[in-house]
Amino acid sequence: MLGDHWLLLSVVVLLALVVFGPKRLPELGHAVGRALHEFRSASQAVADETRTVTGKTAPAEPPGD
Numbered sequence: 001m002l003g004d005h006w007l008l009l010s011v012v013v014l015l016a017l018v019v020f021g022p023k024r025l026p027e028l029g030h031a032v033g034r035a036l037h038e039f040r041s042a043s044q045a046v047a048d049e050t051r052t053v054t055g056k057t058a059p060a061e062p063p064g065d
Helices: 006-054
Strands: none
Touching: none
């Protein structure tokens, strides 16, 4: 998954530790995870509502086979 970008990831993590400190980093991670969860739930609700209103389901395969 990371491929050759492991060095960049380690620099970002080190920078985050320096800027936010080790005590605040878990709190920030929890807040980001909660925000992502809420975003996914909201986007799923919009998709469900769209399917309900239009009466259509998402195609299983893209057209043009």
